[in-house]
Amino acid sequence: MTHVKISMAQALNQALRDAMKSDETVLMFGEDVGALGGVFRITDGLTAEFGEDRCFDTPLAESGIVGMAVGLAMNGMRPVVEMQFDAFGYPAFEQIVSHVAKMRNRTRGRVGLPMVIRMPYAGGIGGVEHHCDSSESYYAHTPGLTVVAPATVADAYTLLRKAIEFPDPVVFMEPKKLYWAKEEVDLTEDQPGIGTAVVRREGADATLIAYGPTVPVALEAAEVAAAEGRQLTVVDLRSIVPFDDETVCAAVRRTGRAVVVAEASGFASVSSEIVARVTERCFHSLAAPIRRVTGFDIPYPPPKLEKYQLPGVDRIVDAVDDLQWEDS
C-alpha cells in the first residue's frame, strides 16, 4: 500500500530483485548485465546484491546464452536472460524456436523450461538499424512460447514476477521507449496474470486494441477522440500468447467497431491475427471491418525517418473516423 513514483526500468529492476530474493534458483545473465547493470540499467545493482553466481555477464553470444539457459532450466534453475536489443535476439532464434518452444512437447511433458527471455524491443528511441525491431510476431507464431508485453509500470513489475514464476518459457517484450516513463504505483497490489487483457478506458463507440508501446498512444488517441465526441474503449492485451479472446471480444461486441494498433509491420503479424480471430468470433456484432494502424511493411527506418513509421494519434483517430459511421 506504499505508493512510489518509479519508472518502468526501475519496476523491472525491482521485479528481478524481489524474484531473486524469494527464490535462489533465479539467475540473471546476458551481455553487460553485471557491472554495467545492462545497457538500459534493468539489472542495475543485482550483481552487487546477489553476487556473481546469480547475476553475471556471459561471453558475447546470444545462441549460447539461450542454449545455456535451457540446460540450467532443465537442471533446477530459473534462468532469466537478456537479449540486449530485439534484433540481437536473432542469433538465438534457433535455440528459441527449436528447443525453448518445443521441449515440453517433445518430452511428453517431462521437461518443462521455466525460463524468461527478456527482450527490450520496438522503436521510438532514435536508435540506428537493428535496435528498434518489433519482433514479437516471430515468437507469437511459434507454438510453445508464451509472449508477454507490459505497457504500464505496475504491469512491468507484476508480469515479470509472474513470468519468472511461470512453469513455461516466456518471451518478455519490454517496450524500450516506455522504460523511462514514471508512474505512481503500489507494487504490492496484485495485478491480473499472464493471459489476461485489461480494459484501460471504457467508451461505447469503438475499441482500440493495443499492447506494449502502443497502449499509451491508443489512450492518447482516445482522449483526442473524446474531445471530438467519440468515446473509445482501450484494451491493453498485456499477454499476446495466451490471447485473451474473452476480454477483447467482449469489448468489440459492446462497441461494434475496432482498430488494432501495433508498431510492428502489419503483414502476417500479431495485429493480423487479432483482426482474424476477432472477426471470426464477433462478425455479427461488427458495424465495420476492423481496421489496423501498424508500422508499414518496411525495415524499421533510420532515426530521421522513424516518425513516419510509428502509429501516432492522428493515424489512429483517422482510422476510427473510417469505421463507416455513416451507416449507423
Place this chain on the structure above:
Amino acid sequence: MTTVEEQLLPSTEPVRLIDQDGVPHDHPSYRLPTKDVLVDGYVELIKGRRINDQAGALVRQGRLAVYPSSHGQEACQVASSMVLRDGDWLFPTYRDTVSIVSRGVDPIETLTLLRGDWHSGYDPYDRKVAPQSTPLATQLTHAVGVAHAARLRGEDTVVMALCGDGATSEGDFHEALNFAAVFHAPVVFFIQNNEYAISVPLARQSVAPSLAHKGIGYGVPGERADGNDLAGLLAVLGHAVAKARAGGGPQLVEAHTYRVQAHTNADDAARYRPDDEVAPWLERDPIKRLETYLEQEELLDDAVRARAEKAAREVAEKLRDGLMPEPDVDPADLFAHLYSEQTPQLTEQAEFLRDELAREEA
C-alpha cells in the same frame, strides 16, 4: 623443421616494430615499412584522430545519433585500409569509420548510418567497402563469400574482414574461419582486441592464450601485433594480405589495443572500469610513438606536419559542413529499394503516407 601446429600459432609476443617510446626494434620475421609508407601512415593517423574528435563533437551537438569512437585504435584503422589494393574488399563494423574513410569513402556518406538519415550511406561497390555491420560477426561469412567468388572469377582479390574481441565469441566468427579455411578463401580476419565489449572485459570472452590462437582449430594461421604500433601492424597485415593473395588461404590477425573512450557516447565507462586502467594506455598512444620515431629519424619536417594538418583540417571541415545542416530526408525513400520492383502493397502504403503528409500540409 617446424610442425604444422607451429606454423599456425602466433608469435609468443605481439609483433612490435616501434615501441611506445618511439624506439625501433628488429624482428626476426617482419621488417619496418619504408619511410614513405610510415610518413603516409602518419598523415592518415592524424586525419583519423581528427575524424574521431570531430565526430565526438558532432554527437555532443546532436548532429549524430551515436558515435562509437576508435580513439586510440587509429593505427588499426589506418593499417587495415593501407594494406589493401583498389580491387580488394573491406568488411567493417560500426566502429570502423576511420578505416572506411582511409579507404577513400566520402566521410559524410560514411557517417550516414550514425547520423541516422539512412542505414548505409555509401555505394559498397565504389570503393569495395561492405556496409558497416552492427550485428556482431555476421559480416565475416559475407567476407568469405566475396573472397570465394573472387577466386571463382579468377581475380586475386583479398578481403579484409574486421571485428572486435567480443565478436569472436559469436558463432558466426567460428563459422567464418572454418568456411574460409575449407574453401581456402583469401580473407584476412582482423580482430581489434580493445579489451572490452561494451562493459565486458576480454577475460569474460575467452581464456585462450590469445585471440590469434583461435585460428589453429580451423587450420588458419594466426598472428598478433601491438595494435598501437602502426609500423608493426602494416608489416603484419601486409604480410597476411600478401600470403592470402598468393594463395595461402585465410589469415587471422589480432591487434592488441585499447578502447580509450566509452563504448559510445551513450555509455558510461566509469561504471565498469577504473580510470587508472586507462592512463597507461594513453602513454601507448599510436600517434605519439610514431611521431617520436619520425622525429628521431628526422622524417617529420614542416612539410609533413603541414600535410597532416591540412588533411585533418579538410576532413574536419567536411564533417562540420556536411553534418551541421539537417539532412534532407524523403519519406518516400522508406518504400524504395525493398525489392527490385516495388510490390503493389508497398505502393499502396507509400500512397497512404503521401496523402497523409499532403493533408497535414494543407
